[in-house]
Amino acid sequence: MxxxxxxxxxxxxxxxxxxxxxWYRVRRDTVRFPSGQVxxxxxxxxxxxxxxxxxxxxxxxxxxxxxxxxxxxxxxLEFPGGIMDPxxxxxxxxxxxxxxxxxxxxxxxxxxxxxxxDDPSKQNNRLHLFLAQNARRVxxxxxxxxxxxxxxxxxLKYIPRMIYSGDINNSGAIALATRxxxxxxxxxx
Amino acid sequence: MxxxxxxxxxxxxxxxxxxxxxWYRVRRDTVRFPSGQVxxxxxxxxxxxxxxxxxxxxxxxxxxxxxxxxxxxxxxLEFPGGIMDPxxxxxxxxxxxxxxxxxxxxxxxxxxxxxxxDDPSKQNNRLHLFLAQNARRVxxxxxxxxxxxxxxxxxLKYIPRMIYSGDINNSGAIALATRxxxxxxxxxx
Numbered sequence: 001m002x003x004x005x006x007x008x009x010x011x012x013x014x015x016x017x018x019x020x021x022x023w024y025r026v027r028r029d030t031v032r033f034p035s036g037q038v039x040x041x042x043x044x045x046x047x048x049x050x051x052x053x054x055x056x057x058x059x060x061x062x063x064x065x066x067x068x069x070x071x072x073x074x075x076x077l078e079f080p081g082g083i084m085d086p087x088x089x090x091x092x093x094x095x096x097x098x099x100x101x102x103x104x105x106x107x108x109x110x111x112x113x114x115x116x117x118d119d120p121s122k123q124n125n126r127l128h129l130f131l132a133q134n135a136r137r138v139x140x141x142x143x144x145x146x147x148x149x150x151x152x153x154x155x156l157k158y159i160p161r162m163i164y165s166g167d168i169n170n171s172g173a174i175a176l177a178t179r180x181x182x183x184x185x186x187x188x189x
Numbered sequence: 190m191x192x193x194x195x196x197x198x199x200x201x202x203x204x205x206x207x208x209x210x211x212w213y214r215v216r217r218d219t220v221r222f223p224s225g226q227v228x229x230x231x232x233x234x235x236x237x238x239x240x241x242x243x244x245x246x247x248x249x250x251x252x253x254x255x256x257x258x259x260x261x262x263x264x265x266l267e268f269p270g271g272i273m274d275p276x277x278x279x280x281x282x283x284x285x286x287x288x289x290x291x292x293x294x295x296x297x298x299x300x301x302x303x304x305x306x307d308d309p310s311k312q313n314n315r316l317h318l319f320l321a322q323n324a325r326r327v328x329x330x331x332x333x334x335x336x337x338x339x340x341x342x343x344x345l346k347y348i349p350r351m352i353y354s355g356d357i358n359n360s361g362a363i364a365l366a367t368r369x370x371x372x373x374x375x376x377x378x
Contacts, residue, residue: 006337007257007264019208019215024232024311026208026215031259034337043213044260045234047311068196069309070220071233075196076309117359118308120258120265122213122236127360148195148223164371164378170306171316175363178376182353187367187376189353 005034010042018043047125050118051095052081052172054180055105055135061153063103063135068148077152077162078173080105084128091115091128099132103151104139107132113179118172127172131180160186194223199231207232236314239307240284241270241361243369244294244324250342252292252324257337266341266351267362269294273317280304280317288321292340293328296321302368307361316361320369349375 014030030040055063069076082098092110099105113129143149154162159177162168168177181187203219214235221227244252258265271287281299288294302318332338343351348366351357357366370376
């Protein structure tokens with residue numbers, strides 16, 4: 001035990017899949033807390049890693065995607081991104097693939113902006129954040145049969161107000177934009 | 190149909206609970222996409238609403254919580270927050286309750302910073318974001334038996350670099366801090 005026992009990892013006494021489908025997996029753990037208490041119903045969603053891309057064109061436009069999302073049953077405005085395939089272990093390669101497929105965009109300058117947790121209380125995956133500069137639309141979109149994505153662009157200078165106004169209104173997209181704007185010198189560090 | 194049929198809500202043909210536990214609920218929908226294609230395995234996690242609070246003291250310190258999170262099996266540094274109880278319908282009241290319980294803090298100036306989606310592809314809940322100013326530690330923490338939370342403070346001026354460095358490293362916390370720093374005039378809008 002450390003001198004901060006409340007930060008010790010929980011001991012996993014048993015583990016089983018409570019939901020095991022290729023599109024959604026939830027693990028049920030029996031864990032012992034630092035207090036010694038044991039609970040048999042701690043659930044964690046096991047998810048694929050995600051890549052998100054803040055792509056800026058030579059004339060300072062940012063690529064966006066507008067699409068219906070079935071969680072809120074609403075249309076959202078976000079940045080291009082998607083899940084890493086099970087056989088992909090390179091987040092940068094996955095980001096380049098997703099940007100090409102979803103927005104038809106290639107970029108010559110890539111900067112990794114770190115990997116962040118999405119919801120660490122309930123799931124195990126990260127969002128791998130990238131800034132892509134000198135981005136150009138070079139082809140049409142290549143979408144899966146379940147993807148209906150309208151690609152848009154916004155002036156880079158309007159992104160902060162789109163965050164504050166709620167035009168961009170989900171946590172992963174705001175986190176990506178914040179780190180990208182910091183890397184570009186448009187938000188203070 | 191609108192003139193952008195790809196943004197139309199999906200038609201839900203059937204719906205059932207694939208996992209129905211008080212700590213984790215997943216709904217399985219049979220949906221018809223705008224293309225006409227029908228799939229019987231679109232999963233959405235039904236989750237409680239979340240409140241997150243950026244609490245600033247009179248001497249410009251920000252309340253943080255450090256705790257073990259079982260998703261990544263790692264210790265995270267985040268802002269105070271928690272789930273809204275089923276009988277709570279007022280996000281502000283829930284935020285005031287969570288800040289008092291988790292950090293022992295009361296604040297006299299509250300500003301709503303909007304409600305954002307957490308992961309709209311896979312879940313239906315929002316994060317309700319608040320800025321709490323003139324925040325003061327007035328009592329000890331009141332934690333549930335499964336909560337092990339170390340409360341900390343950081344200088345407000347260091348929050349941007351803590352975001353960029355990865356000291357603050359999850360999407361909801363970064364999104365909250367961004368809107369709060371914008372409301373405080375420390376990030377451009």
